[in-house]
Amino acid sequence: MLLMFENRSFDxxxxxxxxxxxxxxxxxxxxxxxxxxxxxxxxxxxxxxxxTDLQLPFDLPHxxxxxxxxxxxxxxxxxxxxxxxxxxxxxxxxxxxxxxSEPMGFFTDKDVPVxxxxxxxxxxxxxxxxxxxxSTQPNRSMAFCGEIPVHQTKLQGxxxxxxxxxxxxxxxxxxxxxHDGFSFFxxxxxxxxxxxxxxxxxxxxxxxxxxxxDVPQVILVEPSYxxxxxxxxxxxxxxxxxxxxxxxxxxxxxAAIVNPEVWKELLMVVxxxxxxxFYDHVPxxxxxxxxxxxxxxxxxxLGVRIPGILISPWVRPGSVCNELFDHTSVLQFLAEKFTPxxxxxxxxxARANQSPKISxxxxxxxxxxxxxxxxxxxxxxxxxxxxxxxTTCTPPTEGIPLSFELSARDLMARFPxxxxxxxxxxxxxxxxxxxxxxxxGQV
Amino acid sequence: MKKSTGLKFNQQCxxxxxxxxxxxLLAACRSKNYHFDVQPKTIKANDSVFVSWENNRNGKLxxxxxxxxxxxxxxxxxxxxxxxxxxxxxxxxxxxxNKARIVFxxxxxxxxxxxxxxxxxxxxxxxLIINSIINTSGxxxxxxxxxxxxxxxxxxxSRIFKGTSVNGLWQFRSALSDKxxxxxxxxxxxxxxxxxxx
Numbered sequence: 001m002l003l004m005f006e007n008r009s010f011d012x013x014x015x016x017x018x019x020x021x022x023x024x025x026x027x028x029x030x031x032x033x034x035x036x037x038x039x040x041x042x043x044x045x046x047x048x049x050x051x052t053d054l055q056l057p058f059d060l061p062h063x064x065x066x067x068x069x070x071x072x073x074x075x076x077x078x079x080x081x082x083x084x085x086x087x088x089x090x091x092x093x094x095x096x097x098x099x100x101s102e103p104m105g106f107f108t109d110k111d112v113p114v115x116x117x118x119x120x121x122x123x124x125x126x127x128x129x130x131x132x133x134x135s136t137q138p139n140r141s142m143a144f145c146g147e148i149p150v151h152q153t154k155l156q157g158x159x160x161x162x163x164x165x166x167x168x169x170x171x172x173x174x175x176x177x178x179h180d181g182f183s184f185f186x187x188x189x190x191x192x193x194x195x196x197x198x199x200x201x202x203x204x205x206x207x208x209x210x211x212x213x214d215v216p217q218v219i220l221v222e223p224s225y226x227x228x229x230x231x232x233x234x235x236x237x238x239x240x241x242x243x244x245x246x247x248x249x250x251x252x253x254x255a256a257i258v259n260p261e262v263w264k265e266l267l268m269v270v271x272x273x274x275x276x277x278f279y280d281h282v283p284x285x286x287x288x289x290x291x292x293x294x295x296x297x298x299x300x301x302l303g304v305r306i307p308g309i310l311i312s313p314w315v316r317p318g319s320v321c322n323e324l325f326d327h328t329s330v331l332q333f334l335a336e337k338f339t340p341x342x343x344x345x346x347x348x349x350a351r352a353n354q355s356p357k358i359s360x361x362x363x364x365x366x367x368x369x370x371x372x373x374x375x376x377x378x379x380x381x382x383x384x385x386x387x388x389x390x391t392t393c394t395p396p397t398e399g400i401p402l403s404f405e406l407s408a409r410d411l412m413a414r415f416p417x418x419x420x421x422x423x424x425x426x427x428x429x430x431x432x433x434x435x436x437x438x439x440x441g442q443v
Numbered sequence: 444m445k446k447s448t449g450l451k452f453n454q455q456c457x458x459x460x461x462x463x464x465x466x467x468l469l470a471a472c473r474s475k476n477y478h479f480d481v482q483p484k485t486i487k488a489n490d491s492v493f494v495s496w497e498n499n500r501n502g503k504l505x506x507x508x509x510x511x512x513x514x515x516x517x518x519x520x521x522x523x524x525x526x527x528x529x530x531x532x533x534x535x536x537x538x539x540x541n542k543a544r545i546v547f548x549x550x551x552x553x554x555x556x557x558x559x560x561x562x563x564x565x566x567x568x569x570x571l572i573i574n575s576i577i578n579t580s581g582x583x584x585x586x587x588x589x590x591x592x593x594x595x596x597x598x599x600x601s602r603i604f605k606g607t608s609v610n611g612l613w614q615f616r617s618a619l620s621d622k623x624x625x626x627x628x629x630x631x632x633x634x635x636x637x638x639x640x641x
Contacts, residue, residue: 040563075548076550076630076633078627096484
């Protein structure tokens with residue numbers, strides 16, 4: 001079961017494990033926090049524990065050129081200083097950064113109770129990097145296609161060569177996608193036949209399907225993405241508060257453990273597509289990746305570290321895995337499991353075998369079963385203080401929400417009947433959006 | 444038409460929750476633009492700050508302190524606009540400090556690591572006056588500022604800049620060791636920094 005959230009770094013979500021002494025083995029934040037200072041115009045900006053989970057004023061910078069500033073390669077010794085997160089933030093927002101600047105904030109266990117619980121109970125991966133030092137579209141494409149069609153996120157339809165769905169179909173692996181809102185895969189026109197097909201199923205069925213043992217071999221769980229459709233976005237993309245995502249994670253975990261027969265053979269992977277502009281202190285290692293664009297673009301390192309948690313009776317309880325992972329580590333694992341001896345793709349295998357080697361997540365699994373009785377998370381309600389800003393009536397300008405909206409409108413225009421069955425909420429959302437924009441003159 | 448308003452706050456208020464100040468913010472049109480700022484961003488205890496905003500409705504200014512470690516106080520200014528309660532107006536933080544670290548990445552120039560940079564005028568303002576300075580770079584450092592210069596060993600303190608403003612151009616130079624000259628990868632840290640007491 002694969003659950004990929006959006007845009008948070010390891011230190012931002014799980015740095016508290018070591019800072020609070022909850023999991024000292026995890027390579028998170030430690031006192032003194034001054035060792036992690038970021039520099040901007042002569043001032044030092046330190047990580048700080050976030051006092052309250054609130055919506056942020058802005059999304060944070062995380063496009064390729066911005067990540068380059070964040071990684072801050074030294075002109076003196078060539079090392080990545082990892083101290084340009086505040087500078088990139090100031091440049092993107094045009095705001096004077098506060099001493100406690102948004103990219104430097106990290107959650108304590110109080111505000112990420114479910115993520116923290118799962119990381120402590122199961123296996124925290126503290127060397128899981130996003131695949132490339134860029135944004136959503138390149139990283140998600142690498143995660144689910146094993147190749148990178150673009151090097152940055154724009155308003156664009158994406159090619160889906162090498163996609164995981166075709167790969168699973170080719171190898172007769174059963175699968176299903178449970179989507180809480182509009183699927184990310186609508187950004188890949190070639191995948192629309194899947195998106196509108198029976199294997200894409202509403203998230204509300206996940207729990208009962210698991211309970212009734214109606215379970216395929218591979219499950220992808222999609223949160224509700226920020227910036228598209230009605231309802232509460234829970235993908236954790238900044239500037240969202242994190243509470244809805246925590247609640248979604250808890251519901252998904254509860255579905256994962258509801259049926260002991262399913263649970264005993266289950267591996268749930270919780271990971272993030274990229275860091276979203278939030279600070280992390282570990283420099284990503286060198287790794288060459290090339291896009292499949294007409295003019296290929298070369299990346300020379302992995303992206304910023306992201307939170308990765310492996311949840312299964314087959315991991316050592318309360319363990320930390322230091323092996324080098326990126327999103328293709330999941331594809332490697334699927335190939336090991338379902339097509340032994342045959343890699344997901346030759347290109348992916350060659351990339352993984354660079355130095356340092358990118359491992360399969362199978363190295364974090366134990367050869368014996370533990371935790372037959374799955375631990376229960378705290379059931380206390382998670383309060384979310386959130387504001388929606390002007391976003392409901394302001395047309396999006398950035399790549400992902402703009403691409404989402406245009407894909408949704410395109411799908412509704414081309415396949416109205418199928419979309420009405422699959423995503424009925426989209427029509428009402430579109431009508432309300434158009435009305436709101438008309439009233440505010442922002443059509 | 445937008446109106447710009449300002450208030451000065453003295454720092455003699457309650458240390459925890461200074462208060463909820465309700466200010467009438469009047470304007471004649473329904474502009475979506477707003478401006479909210481507090482200057483300067485770094486002050487000493489008892490210094491004043493200047494709060495300014497543009498807005499078209501009534502608003503509330505929430506002021507409260509948060510603490511970082513034992514000796515740093517952040518005074519937080521948050522403009523809550525009931526007319527646009529769904530809008531997130533970026534809050535502004537002011538640091539109340541007795542000392543501050545100035546730090547830059549150095550660059551290689553001949554056989555030295557050098558810095559020649561203006562510090563952030565918005566963050567440090569123009570009222571902070573230097574009392575003393577300590578070399579926190581972990582290596583010998585030549586420091587020039589406000590027409591004065593000094594050479595300091597690691598952790599050495601000097602009062603040569605006493606009475607000058609923190610604001611302005613700072614120049615640092617640190618000679619490379621023979622090993623560093625032969626291989627710049629041996630320069631463990633490219634940062635040059637000083638700690639200034641006000």
